[in-house]
Amino acid sequence: MKVLMFTWEFPPFISGGLGMACYGMVQSLLKIGIKVDLVLPTRDLVYFPLSIPEDVDNLPAVFIEPKKHKEYSSISFGSVKERLDYIGITKHPESYIQLGEIKKFFRLSKSYESSEQVHWTDSDKLLDEALINLTGEEDLIRKVQEYTLRAQKVASTLKYDIVHAHDWLCYPAGMIARKVSGKPLVVHIHATEFDRSGGPGDERIHNIEYAGMMFADRVIAVSQYTAQMIMSRYIIDSGNIRIVHNAFSVKEDMNDTKQRIFKGPTILFLGRITLQKGPDYFLEVAEKVLFKYPHARFIVAGTGDMGRMLLHRSAQLRLKNRFLFTGFLNRKQVERILLAADVYVMPSVSEPFGIAPLEAMAYGVTSIISKQSGVAEVVNNVFKIDFWDTDRMAETIGYLIENPELCKKMGHDSKEEVNHILWDAAADKIRDVYIHVLEDFLATNKA
Amino acid sequence: MLNIVFYFQVHQPYRLRHFNVLDVGRNSGYFDDASNRSIMQKVAAKCYLPTNQLLLELIKKHKGSFKIAYSITGTAIEQFKQYSPEVLDSFKQLVDTGCVELIGETYYHSLSFLYDTNEFLEQVYMHRALIKKEFGYDTTTFRNTELIYQDTLSDVIYEIEGFKTIITEGVDRVLDWRSPLYAYKNYSKSLNLLLKYYQLSDDIAFRFSNRDWPEFPLTVPKFVRWIDHLTLSENQNRNQFLNLFMDYETFGEHQWAETGIFDFIKHLPAEVLKRDNLGFITPCETSEYANYQQEGISFKEAVSWADAERDLSAWLENDMQKNAIETLYDLLEKAKQKGDAEIISQLRLLTTSDHFYYMCTKYFQDGDVHKYFSPYDSPDQAYIYFINVMADIEERLL
Structure with a gap:
C-alpha cells in the first residue's frame, strides 16, 4: 500500500x-x-x-x-x-x-x-x-x-x-x-x-x-x-x-540524565507563545508561586505572537530574573532545557492532543497538564488541572517544591508510562x- | 566677552553578547569581546585618532587660546588599553598641552546615583583615581552620566573634596526666562553650575549633515556669526559662557568625515579668535571669569541631555528597564555582602547606562537614535540577554 x-x-x-x-x-x-x-x-x-x-x-x-x-x-x-x-x-x-x-x-x-x-x-x-x-x-x-x-x-x-x-x-x-x-x-x-x-x-x-x-x-x-x-x-x-x-517515539540514544542549569526549582513552559497554549496563565501561576517560593525559576521556551506581551508583563510584575525567555530553540536545545527542568506545565486553553507533555514525561519531568487537552485522555502519572485554575496549579507546584522526592518519583513514573505510548x-x-x-x-x- | 566652553563625552560600554538561558552556568563570558573590539577599533580609526590629532594641532597652533574639556569614562579607558592603546596615548598628549581639562564622573558611566549612593561615591572615586593614574590629573569639575542632574546630586558632589563645578543640560523648563549663557550656582549656592546651550550644541552634533535642515550646510562663518549675535543681547558687561557639550563620537562617527565635520572644526578656532569679544576656556576656569553674583538654580526633578524629553526616560521609563535595573542593584548588594570581588566588578560593568538605553521603547525620532546605537535587534532582545546574565550571576552567588 x-x-x-x-x-x-x-x-x-x-x-x-x-x-x-x-x-x-x-x-x-x-x-x-x-x-x-x-x-x-x-x-x-x-x-x-x-x-x-x-x-x-x-x-x-x-x-x-x-x-x-x-x-x-x-x-x-x-x-x-x-x-x-x-x-x-x-x-x-x-x-x-x-x-x-x-x-x-x-x-x-x-x-x-x-x-x-x-x-x-x-x-x-x-x-x-x-x-x-x-x-x-x-x-x-x-x-x-x-x-x-x-x-x-x-x-x-x-x-x-x-x-x-x-x-x-x-x-x-x-x-x-x-x-x-x-x-x-x-x-x-x-x-x-x-x-x-x-x-x-x-x-x-x-x-x-x-x-x-x-x-x-x-x-x-x-x-x-x-x-x-x-x-x-x-x-x-x-x-x-x-x-x-x-x-511518542522514544529515541534509543536518548540522554535522560538530569543536567540542572539552576540550583532552585525550575518550572518550564515549552511551546508556541500563543493564546491557545495559555502562556498568560503560566505567568499568573509564576507570580503566585514566586510570591511564596522566591527561589523558583520559570522558563518560557518558544516563540509566538504573545511573546512581547508576556515579556513586558513579566517585567511589570517585577519578577526580577525569575521569569526567563529562551527564544526559539532547536531540537538539541529543547532536550537541554527539558533536562534542566523539574516541572513542566502545559496550561493550554484548548489542546486537541498536545504531544509536548509526552516528551517532557520521556525526560522524567513531572508534568502539569490542562484538562482541556487530548493527551489527558491517555496519561495517568501527571497532574490534570483546568487551565484557568491558576490557584490550583500554583498550589500543586508549591507542593512539588516542598516535596522534591515525590516530584522525582512522579517524573520517574511518568517516564515509565510514556515508554508504553507507542507510535506502532x-x-x-x-x-x-x-x-x-x-x-x-x-x-x-x-x- | 563670550567664552566658548567645549566639552566632549568620550564613552564606550562593554556590550553584552547574545546570552541565552542555556548559557547559564557554562562560564562562557558575558561580553561580546569581538564586537567590543571591532567597534572600538572602528571608532578609533574614524573618530578618536583623527580628531585627537586635529585638536592637538589646533591647540599648538593657537598657543593657549584654544581649550577643550573631556570626560573619559573608565570603561572607555579600559577598552582603549585592551583594543587600541594608541588612542589613550593621544589623549595623554592632549592633556600634556595644559589646554585640556578632564572632568570627573562615575567610572562605569552608570545610573548609580539614582539607586545606590554608596556605589555612586565608590564609582566617582574609582574614576578620579583612574584619571590621576593615567593622566596625573586631579579632576575638579563633575558631570554625571549623560548630564543627569538634580539638586540632591549637588549635595553629594559637594561632600566630595575637590569638586567645584558641575555641568548639566540647559533645560528650558528649568531655565524658564533665564539664559544658559551665564554661570550659575547649584540650589544651595555651594558649587559652580554650567548649562549646556543645546541649540548650538545640537546644530553640530545632530543637524550638521541633515540636508532637510533649513540652515544646511553649516559653515564656520555662519556658525561664528550666530555666536557673535549672542553677545549683542543686553549683558551689562557680564562675561558669558557658551557651553557646547556633545558626544566626542560626533566627529567622524555620528557625522562622517565626508560631511566635512573635520574641516568645520579645523577652521572654527581661528574664525572665533579673529574677534576680540570671543574666546575659549575650560569649565573649571568659568568661576574666575564670572564677574557677577551667580544666581542659584534649583533642579527639583532629574534632567539629562537625552532625547527630546531631556529627562530619565531614555533609561528608566518602561517596565523592562526598571525590572532590569532593580534586579542589578539587588544583586550588587548581595555580591558586596558576600565580598565576591570578581562578581562585583562584572556587575559594575553592567551598571553602565547604555544597557538600559538599549531597552528603551520610545517611538518617534528618538527611537531611531536608540536603534542606531543598539547592538541588538530590539529592546526586548537587549532586556532578555541582560536578565539572563542577571540569572547567571545570581546562580554564582548562591
Missing part, C-alpha cells in the same frame, strides 16, 4: 507538535510496510518517496521536473542538512517561500475550471468552497495557495492508493489530489481553528476545515476531545470519524482506517 501524504511540518522542518507527530507516525507506518510519498512546503517542487523506516531521517527526494532532478542527482552533498538546504526545507516553517516567488492564485482556479466537468456534484461544491476561501494576501495564505497549486501536479504524476492530508493547510491539496486521482482521502485533525484562535478565529479557515472534513472519505481525530469538537462545531457525521491518539500502536490503527476506507471505496465504485 502506498500513501500520498501532505503535511506542513516534518523534521528537521518543524515548529510544533505536528511535525513530531508526522515523524513518529510515518516511521511506524513504514515499519509495517506502508510506503509514503511525502509532500512538504519545500522551496523547490519535490516529493520524498519513503519506503523504509530509516528514510524518515534521510528524506530521499525527487524533483518533479526531470531536468532539475538530473541536476540534483549529480550533486554529492556532504550531509543530509546540506542536501535539505539545497531543496530548501531546513529553515523554520513559514519562512522558506519568498513572497516574490509566488505566482498569482487565479491560475489554480482557472486550471480547475478548464478541467473536464460534466456536472456540478456536491463534492465539487465542497472543493470550490475550499478554494474560494483560500484567498487573501497574507503570507501564509499565499504559501498555502502555492502548495495547493503544486498538489495538482504531484497528484497527477505519482501513483498511490490513498491520500492523507494533515490539518487545514493541507486540506485543499488533499482535496485536489482526490479530485485528480480518484483515490480516497483521509484528513487528519491535529487542531482546528477553534483550538488555535481561542475565539471565533478566521472564517476562511473554518470554511476550509469544514469543506475538507466533509469532502474526505474518513476523518482521523487525535483525541476524543477533538472528535467531540468536530462533531459539535463542524457537525461532522460521527460515523466518519476515527480516533487515533498520538504517541497508532500506526496499526491508521492502517485499519486505510483498509476500511479502501474497502468502502472499492465497494462504492463497483456499485
Whole structure:
C-alpha cells in the first residue's frame, strides 16, 4: 500500500507538535510496510518517496521536473542538512517561500475550471468552497495557495492508493489530489481553528476545515476531545470519524540524565507563545508561586505572537530574573532545557492532543497538564488541572517544591508510562482506517 | 566677552553578547569581546585618532587660546588599553598641552546615583583615581552620566573634596526666562553650575549633515556669526559662557568625515579668535571669569541631555528597564555582602547606562537614535540577554 501524504511540518522542518507527530507516525507506518510519498512546503517542487523506516531521517527526494532532478542527482552533498538546504526545507516553517516567488492564485482556479466537468456534484461544491476561501494576501495564505497549486501536479504524476492530508493547510491539496486521482482521502485533525484562535478565529479557515472534513472519505481525530469538537462545531457525521491518539517515539540514544542549569526549582513552559497554549496563565501561576517560593525559576521556551506581551508583563510584575525567555530553540536545545527542568506545565486553553507533555514525561519531568487537552485522555502519572485554575496549579507546584522526592518519583513514573505510548500502536490503527476506507471505496465504485 | 566652553563625552560600554538561558552556568563570558573590539577599533580609526590629532594641532597652533574639556569614562579607558592603546596615548598628549581639562564622573558611566549612593561615591572615586593614574590629573569639575542632574546630586558632589563645578543640560523648563549663557550656582549656592546651550550644541552634533535642515550646510562663518549675535543681547558687561557639550563620537562617527565635520572644526578656532569679544576656556576656569553674583538654580526633578524629553526616560521609563535595573542593584548588594570581588566588578560593568538605553521603547525620532546605537535587534532582545546574565550571576552567588 502506498500513501500520498501532505503535511506542513516534518523534521528537521518543524515548529510544533505536528511535525513530531508526522515523524513518529510515518516511521511506524513504514515499519509495517506502508510506503509514503511525502509532500512538504519545500522551496523547490519535490516529493520524498519513503519506503523504509530509516528514510524518515534521510528524506530521499525527487524533483518533479526531470531536468532539475538530473541536476540534483549529480550533486554529492556532504550531509543530509546540506542536501535539505539545497531543496530548501531546513529553515523554520513559514519562512522558506519568498513572497516574490509566488505566482498569482487565479491560475489554480482557472486550471480547475478548464478541467473536464460534466456536472456540478456536491463534492465539487465542497472543493470550490475550499478554494474560494483560500484567498487573501497574507503570507501564509499565499504559501498555502502555492502548495495547493503544486498538489495538482504531484497528484497527477505519482501513483498511490490513498491520500492523507494533515490539518487545514493541507486540506485543499488533499482535496485536489482526490479530485485528480480518484483515490480516497483521509484528513487528519491535529487542531482546528477553534483550538488555535481561542475565539471565533478566521472564517476562511473554518470554511476550509469544514469543506475538507466533509469532502474526505474518513476523518482521523487525535483525541476524543477533538472528535467531540468536530462533531459539535463542524457537525461532522460521527460515523466518519476515527480516533487515533498520538504517541511518542522514544529515541534509543536518548540522554535522560538530569543536567540542572539552576540550583532552585525550575518550572518550564515549552511551546508556541500563543493564546491557545495559555502562556498568560503560566505567568499568573509564576507570580503566585514566586510570591511564596522566591527561589523558583520559570522558563518560557518558544516563540509566538504573545511573546512581547508576556515579556513586558513579566517585567511589570517585577519578577526580577525569575521569569526567563529562551527564544526559539532547536531540537538539541529543547532536550537541554527539558533536562534542566523539574516541572513542566502545559496550561493550554484548548489542546486537541498536545504531544509536548509526552516528551517532557520521556525526560522524567513531572508534568502539569490542562484538562482541556487530548493527551489527558491517555496519561495517568501527571497532574490534570483546568487551565484557568491558576490557584490550583500554583498550589500543586508549591507542593512539588516542598516535596522534591515525590516530584522525582512522579517524573520517574511518568517516564515509565510514556515508554508504553507507542507510535506502532497508532500506526496499526491508521492502517485499519486505510483498509476500511479502501474497502468502502472499492465497494462504492463497483456499485 | 563670550567664552566658548567645549566639552566632549568620550564613552564606550562593554556590550553584552547574545546570552541565552542555556548559557547559564557554562562560564562562557558575558561580553561580546569581538564586537567590543571591532567597534572600538572602528571608532578609533574614524573618530578618536583623527580628531585627537586635529585638536592637538589646533591647540599648538593657537598657543593657549584654544581649550577643550573631556570626560573619559573608565570603561572607555579600559577598552582603549585592551583594543587600541594608541588612542589613550593621544589623549595623554592632549592633556600634556595644559589646554585640556578632564572632568570627573562615575567610572562605569552608570545610573548609580539614582539607586545606590554608596556605589555612586565608590564609582566617582574609582574614576578620579583612574584619571590621576593615567593622566596625573586631579579632576575638579563633575558631570554625571549623560548630564543627569538634580539638586540632591549637588549635595553629594559637594561632600566630595575637590569638586567645584558641575555641568548639566540647559533645560528650558528649568531655565524658564533665564539664559544658559551665564554661570550659575547649584540650589544651595555651594558649587559652580554650567548649562549646556543645546541649540548650538545640537546644530553640530545632530543637524550638521541633515540636508532637510533649513540652515544646511553649516559653515564656520555662519556658525561664528550666530555666536557673535549672542553677545549683542543686553549683558551689562557680564562675561558669558557658551557651553557646547556633545558626544566626542560626533566627529567622524555620528557625522562622517565626508560631511566635512573635520574641516568645520579645523577652521572654527581661528574664525572665533579673529574677534576680540570671543574666546575659549575650560569649565573649571568659568568661576574666575564670572564677574557677577551667580544666581542659584534649583533642579527639583532629574534632567539629562537625552532625547527630546531631556529627562530619565531614555533609561528608566518602561517596565523592562526598571525590572532590569532593580534586579542589578539587588544583586550588587548581595555580591558586596558576600565580598565576591570578581562578581562585583562584572556587575559594575553592567551598571553602565547604555544597557538600559538599549531597552528603551520610545517611538518617534528618538527611537531611531536608540536603534542606531543598539547592538541588538530590539529592546526586548537587549532586556532578555541582560536578565539572563542577571540569572547567571545570581546562580554564582548562591
